Amino acid sequence: MCARDLLVENKSHMCRVILEPSGMSLEVPRGTTILEAASGAGFRIRAECGGKGLCGKCIVKVHPPEGASPPEIAESEFITQKELEAGIRLACQCRIEGFLSVEVPPESQETEEALGKIALRGRYRVDPTVKRLFLAGSGASLGDERQPSDLVEKLLERLEELGILPEPRLELGALRELSMSPSLQGDLTVICHKDRGITGIREGIKQPSLGVALDIGTTTLAAYLCDLTSGEILASAGVANPQRRFGQDVISRIGFASQGRGSLLELHREVIQGLNGLIHKCLARARAAAQQVDEVVAVGNTCMVELFSGLNPRALGAAPYLPVTRSFPDLRASELGLEISPGANVHILPVISGFVGADTVSAILADGLHNRHEITLLVDIGTNGEIVLGGRCGLWATSCATGPALEGAHISCGMRAIRGAIHRVWEHGGRLHWETLGGPEARPRGLCGSGIIDAIATLRSMGVILPSGRLKEEAPGVILDEKGIGRAFPLVGKQDTATAKDIQITLGDIRQIQLAKAALCVGIMFLMRRAGVERVDRLVLTGAFGARFDWRSAVAIGMIPQEAISGEVETMENAAGLGAVMALLDQGQRREAASLARSVKVLELAQEPDFGVEYPMAMGFPAARWEESPDLTPERDILVP
C-alpha cells in the first residue's frame, strides 16, 4: 500500500478516468480533455466541429466536480449554469484535473455501425484481374537433370504442365511465400494478377478468391466482401469515418492535413484502421480469411481517396482546386497497411476533378447512364452533393457544397440515419406524425436528414414556415424569443423522446437547410443550362442521404427544381458502393471508369458569373399550393448567409 501511495504521489501528473457506461478505465496526464482521453483509448465521442467547442454534440456528465477544470465560455453556449453545476460538460472543453468518472450519453457516442449504406446484395458480372491457380500436390519428382535451375523455374514448369502459363514475373511477396515451401510437393495456390504477374503463393487447401470494394465517404465508410469467381456479395459492413474527429467536412480535413506530415499520417492511418475493422468484420461474417482477399477496389470523393493513398490533399484547399492525380497507380495492400494478403492489388477508381471524385465515376458505372440514349440526371447526396447530367451523347458533372446538414449535422436535434432517428414526418388531420428508424419501439433521439426535409416541407405546407424561411409567430406551437420572433417549433415533446429533451426545428436549422437546398438546386439548374438540357428523362437519387429522403418533400422545399422531375424518378441505394463492387468484379468496368474520368466535362459552380446572384435567390421556399404568391422581397436581406 505504501508503494502504491508513493507511486500515486510520484505520478501525480497522471489522473484516472472511468468512461461510463463501458466502465473503461484510463490513466491520462492532468489537463487532458475528456475528448482527447476517450479518443486516445479508441472510444469515440461525437465531435463534429473537431473538438473546437462549436457543435455542442459532445455533452457528457462528470463526477466529482473537483476532478474537472472550471467551465469554459464555449460551454455556456450549449449548457445552462444549472446543468454545469450538475456536472454536464462538453467533453472537448472539460479538462481532467483529478480522478473523474465520465458518463457519455448515447447521443454523444459515435455509433460504430451505419445503417443503410451497406444494403447492397446480389451477383454481378465477373471478369476479375486476379485469378487463383490451384496446383494439387502431384508427388512428381522435382529432382532435375538440367542445371542450373531455381524454385521459380520449377513452379513455372508445373504451371506449364497444367497448360497454364501466366505472366512469368514474380513479385517479392510471392518469392517470399515460395521460399517457405521449397519442395513444391504440397498443394499450392498461385495468385496471378493480369498486369503485375504472380503476386502470391499459398500452401494448403483450395480457397475461393475474394475481393473487397471500399466506399470511403466523408461521413461513412463501407466495405463489401465479394467472391471474385461467383460475383456474389458475401458480406458488408459500415462504420462512421473515424476521421470525423478531425472535422465533419472535407474542408476541415484538408485544413488538418495541411498542418504537417504528422497530421496527414494521422488522417491516413485513421481511415486505414477504420477500413481494416470493416474488412475484418466482413471476413468474420463470411467466415473467410484475410489471406483470401486478392484484390481491393476503393472509391470516394477526391479528398477521401487522396487521404486513403496518403497523398496530401492541400491542393484541393485553394484555387484551382487540383487533385494530385486523376488516375492512381495500382498499389499493394502492404503499401497502405491494409490487413489482407500483403501483395493484394489495390485499385483506386479515377477521379474527375478536385470536387468530382471516384465516387461519382463509380455511381455513373452503377447506373450505366453513360450508355443510355435518354438524358439522366444523377444526384448523389452525401456530405457533398455531386450531380451528373447527360447520357451516351456526353456527360457533365458538378459538385455543390450541400454541407453536412443533410446528414443531420449542424442541426440542433440532428443525428445520422441510425436507430432512433426520425426519418419521416407528415401531416394528417391537422396533426404532425413521425416515424423513427429502428421500428416503433425505438424512441426518437433526433432528426436525420430525410426527417428534417420532411419536417420543413410539412411545416411549410402547413404555413408554419414562411417562404422566407421565417417561423410564423402566430402559428400554434411556435416558440417565440424575447423580441416575439419565432425561434423554434417542437416536433416531439420531451415526454416522448429517448433523451428527455424536446426534438425541435429551430430557425437556425431552417437556415442550414436553406443553404444546402439552394446549393443543390442552383447546381442542377446551372448544369442543365450548361449542358443545354431542358427536359430530364430520368432523375436518379442516390447517396447516403440521397437514396432515403422523400423526393416530393425535396421538390416542395425547392431543393430539386421542377424541371428535374419531368420524367421518371428513381432512387438507388449507394450507387458509389455498387459501382465499386462492379469495378472489383469486372475489369471492363475499370476501363470504362478510366474513359469516364477523361471524358466527363466539369462545371465549376464557383466560377460561374451568375452563381453569386442566383444562389441567394434560391434560398427562399416555393409557394405552397394554397398560397397566392411568395413575397420574398421584404426579407431577402436576412437570407444571405
Add this chain to the structure above:
Amino acid sequence: MCARDLLVENKSHMCRVILEPSGMSLEVPRGTTILEAASGAGFRIRAECGGKGLCGKCIVKVHPPEGASPPEIAESEFITQKELEAGIRLACQCRIEGFLSVEVPPESQETEEALGKIALRGRYRVDPTVKRLFLAGSGASLGDERQPSDLVEKLLERLEELGILPEPRLELGALRELSMSPSLQGDLTVICHKDRGITGIREGIKQPSLGVALDIGTTTLAAYLCDLTSGEILASAGVANPQRRFGQDVISRIGFASQGRGSLLELHREVIQGLNGLIHKCLARARAAAQQVDEVVAVGNTCMVELFSGLNPRALGAAPYLPVTRSFPDLRASELGLEISPGANVHILPVISGFVGADTVSAILADGLHNRHEITLLVDIGTNGEIVLGGRCGLWATSCATGPALEGAHISCGMRAIRGAIHRVWEHGGRLHWETLGGPEARPRGLCGSGIIDAIATLRSMGVILPSGRLKEEAPGVILDEKGIGRAFPLVGKQDTATAKDIQITLGDIRQIQLAKAALCVGIMFLMRRAGVERVDRLVLTGAFGARFDWRSAVAIGMIPQEAISGEVETMENAAGLGAVMALLDQGQRREAASLARSVKVLELAQEPDFGVEYPMAMGFPAARWEESPDLTPERDILVP
C-alpha cells in the same frame, strides 16, 4: 528511497549488469546469458558458434562470483578450473543471477570496422538507370485554362517545356511527394527511373544523385557510396555482418532461418540494420543526405542475397540446393527497410546457382574475364571459395567449402584481418619473423588467415610441419603433449603479445587449414578438368582473404595447384564489391550480369564421383624443395575429417 527499495523488491527477477570497458549498464531478467544481455543492448561479443559453447571465443571475466550461474561443462573445455575460480567464463554459457560486472577483453569483442574490404577508390563508367531532372522555379503561372487537370499533368507539362518528357508514370511515393508541393512554383527535382517511371519528387536545391553498392559477405558487410553522375566512389565503410551471432557460416544461418518466420525475420532485420549503419556512415563521411540516394545495387552469395530480400534460404540447405530465384525483381528501399529515399530502386545482381552467387557474377564483371580471349582462373576466397574458369569462349564455376578458417575463425589464435592481426610470417636466418596489421606499434593479438598460411608454409619449409600435417616432435620450439606428440608451435611468446598469452599454431589449426586448402585445390583441379583446360593464362586472386595472402605460400602448402600458376598471377582487392559499384553506375553491366547468370556452367563438386577420393588425398602438404618425397601413407587415416 523507500519507493526505490520497493521497486527493486518488486522487480527482483531483474538483474543489473555492467559491461566493461564501455561501462554500459543494463537491466535484464535473471537467468539471461551474458551473450544475450550484451547482444540485446547492441554490444557485440564474438560468438562464432552462435552461442552454443563450441568456439570458446566469448571469454569474459565476471565479478562477483555470486552474481553468475555455476560453470557449465562446456566451459571447462576452454577454461581451466583455476581460471573459472578467478571469474573467467564463456559469455554464452554464464547466466546472470544477480548484480554482475562483466569485463569483455578486446579479443572477445566484435570489432565493428573491417579493414581491407572497403579499400576501393576511383571512377567508373557511368550510364545509370536513375536520373535526376532539376526544374528551377520558373515563376510561370500555373493557372490553367483547360479543365480538368491535375498536378501530375502540370508537372509533365513543365518537363515537356524543358524538352524532357520521361516515362509519364508516377509511383505512389512520387505522388505523395508531389502532393506536398501543390503550387509547383519552387525548385523541384524529379527522380526518373528507366523502367519504373518517376520514383521521387523533391522540393528545394539541386543535389547530386547518389547510389550505394552493397557487398553482403557472410562475415563482412561493405557499402560504397557513389556519385551516379561522375562515377566517383565518395565513401565506403565496412562492418562485421551482425548475422554472425546466429552462426559463422552459411549452413548455420540456413539452419537458424528454417526455424520459423521469426528467425527468418530476425536474420533479415540484422543485415538490413547493419547495412543501414554502413550507409549512414558513408553518407556522414561524404556529407550527403539519405534522400540523395536514388539507387542501390546489392551483391552477396546466394544465401546472403536471399536473406537480404527476406526470402527463406532453406531450399539451399538440402539437395538439389536450389536458389528461390536466379534473377530478382527490382525492389523499393521501403520494402526492405533501407533508410534512404523510400522509393529508391534496389537492384540485386542475379545468382548463378545455390552456391555460386551474385558475388561471383559481380567478381566476373569486375575482372572482365568473360570478355577476354585468354583463359582466366578467378579465385574468390572469403568465408567460401568460389572459382571461375574460362574466357570469352565460355565460363565454368564452382564453389568449395573452404570454411571460415581462412578468415581466422576456428583457429585457436585466429582473428579477422584487423589491427593486431599477424598477417605475414617468414623465416630469415633460421628465425621466424612476423608483421602485424596496424603497423609496428600494434602488438599482436592473433593470426589472420594470411598469417596462418604464411606460418604453415614457413614451418613446413623449415621442416617443423611434416608432409602429413603433423608437428615434428624433435623440432625446436614444438610443445609436446603427455604422449610426446607435437601439439603446438608458439610463434610469439606471451611477453610480446597484447593478450599476455602465447600466439601459437596447434595441430588442430593445421588440420583446419588442411581441410580448407584441400577443398580449394581439388575445386580448381576438377574445374580445370571439366572445362578441359590445361594451362591458365591468368590467375586472379580476390575476396576478403583471397586478395591478401601471399600466393607463393598458398602454392607451397598445396592450396593452389602448380597448374594454376602457369601464367600471370594478379590480386584484386574485393572484386565482388567493385563489380557491384560498376553495376550500380552502368546499366550495361546489369545486362551483362543477367546474361552471365544464364550462361555460366556450374560444377557441383559434391556430385563429382571422384571427389570423395581426391579430397582426402589433397590434404597432405607437397614436398618442400629439400625433401626427397612426401610419405603420406602411414598417417593418411588421421587426415580424414
